[in-house]
Amino acid sequence: MTSTPNTTFPRMKAPARGRMLQWIRCNRPSVIGVGLLVALVVMGSLLVPGFISVQNARSILLLAAFLGLASLGQTMVALLGGLDLSIPYVIGAANILLPSLINTGMPAGLAMAILVLAGLVVGALNGALSYKLQGQALIMSLGFGFAVVGAAQIYTTLGSAVGGNVFAPIPAWLTNIAAFNGRFFGLPIPPVIVIWIAVTVVTLFIVRNTWFGHSLYALGGSRVAASRLLISEFRTWLAVHAISGGMSAFTGVLLLGFSGGGYVAVGDPYLFTTVAAVVIGGTSLLGGGGGYGSTVIGALVLTVLTSLLVGMGMSFAAQQAVVGLLIIPMVALYARTPHIRSQI
């Protein structure tokens, strides 16, 4: 997976200094990311017995798949210079709404489709409301997330005895998709990993070959230049937020298969890990640089790092502290903003 083609486009403003040099400079985050990944795996194999095993690789890929799917929308929003903080709440809402819908007698497949569609709509609404805010858009998405998850919880609690958790018989195929021991056409690979690979390939293709993909980078690079190219900022902004909402709902639905019971706080870790995966991968939060290929690497680095820390016997608290400490040096490797002197 680390060999996925990189999506970083040469920045338009970069002066021509030979294609090779430019390629290396533009792809520096990915080169560093892959290097980091290799270093972590080597460290893991030296420090933790059994780190290099099919079992461990499968669990890392499974967890990375959830993180990667949840980070797709975050990456696209970041490419436009925003952040979507509603992701964990949409994940949690979808996670409790699915069993609640199944309990009404709706077939699970239909319920999943409805929830992903609802996620798209909710995301689009979030984008429409936050469009004018720009710098404050992330807080809008936060408020929007609160509202969504509050509404979902009120809906699921109506007529039930306990708030927060929702239980329903989950179809075996959904469990198979997302569980550790899931099988894909007889292969011992949880299908969610295959879904993640497919989503990655499709995303990379779309970003490279469609007007929409080019609009992302054009807008992130320069709003004015993009508007001169007749790229609608509003439509792109709406689209990335819709994608973010849809992918969050999709992740929430899949997480139900993983955990077995609807739990609204299941999305909470994704508030910060999606952002971390995006920045560790090397997508600039200012917009215009990076891409989903980088985020895939970021998600893998983060998951391997966590797995390494768990293997070394660290408590959850210690893991958090170490990951927190490591984010700055990792980002400082390639995402430093230029000195203000050179911005004038």
Next chain:
Amino acid sequence: MIDTKPFRSLMRRNEHLFVPIALFIVLLVAAALRSPGLFTSSGVAGAILVAAPLILATMALTPIVMAGRGSVDLAVGPLLGFINVTLVQWLVGSGWTSPVTIFAWALFVGAAYQVLQALVIIYVRVAPVIVTLSSYLFLTGVNLMIMPRAGGVVPEWMTKWGAGTSIISPVLFVLIAGLAIWFVFTRTAFHIHLRMTGADERMAYTSGVRTNWVRIGAHLLGGMLVGLAAICHTALISSGDPVQAGTYTLQAITALVLGGASLSGGRGGAIGSVLGALNMFLISHLLATFNFGMFSGFATQISFGLILIISLLINVLLTAPKIQAMR
């Protein structure tokens, strides 16, 4: 003919305060109808006790946000918690319970950590959001390592603070001290430099403002206010709690926006932040008067969300033409 020009300019400068003031009045009226008990002496005393940490935490965010670059401090909650657990676990645990030591420690830790963050932002040149995000994770983990579960005792003299029986309480004095620090700060040239830096850092830099020092100063001020917030929080819960303070981050950011500050920098102030925090307090207080039963937590969440959305939208409507002009 009365000259209305100074008045109008005052109005225009404080346009962002219209929404919080209107909301505050509406909430006060609603509170008077729903729960008159709030307006008794003990009601006000309790309100001050409960609202003080949030007010101070929101004020702590204000200078940092005003410095621009989208530097909203996500770590404010965990930092508050860090001061709380270290006070209880380390200081009281080692017998250092004098008020001077406690205050000095809280102010020093808050200020030192914030200055450290400012230095990282300035010299490592990583986006502030990332710095504070990593701080959030780091401190949340460290807090749990220092104190795995809530417990411990506060110094003898602080136990009485948490009673909340009279309006003139030590917590009120801490709150006034925080406001006094802010008042002094707004009288200085540093305040103008801070607003310039936040509104347009490049312009401020080229005009000779030492933007790095401004950023350090903003974080220093914010850090001291976090220290005061942590003391009020410790008095409120009368113990150490590694997790609870983390929730202040989202609450304080919401309060900040409710108070009309701009998260893109340059605009904000103590009045707005205090109003925003008070509005947050009144909203949760009002919701508690309704008998939502199992829904109460969800109802609070959905209302915070909706109010945040609406106040942001109103802020945009008020300031949209100017944003367009600036672009």
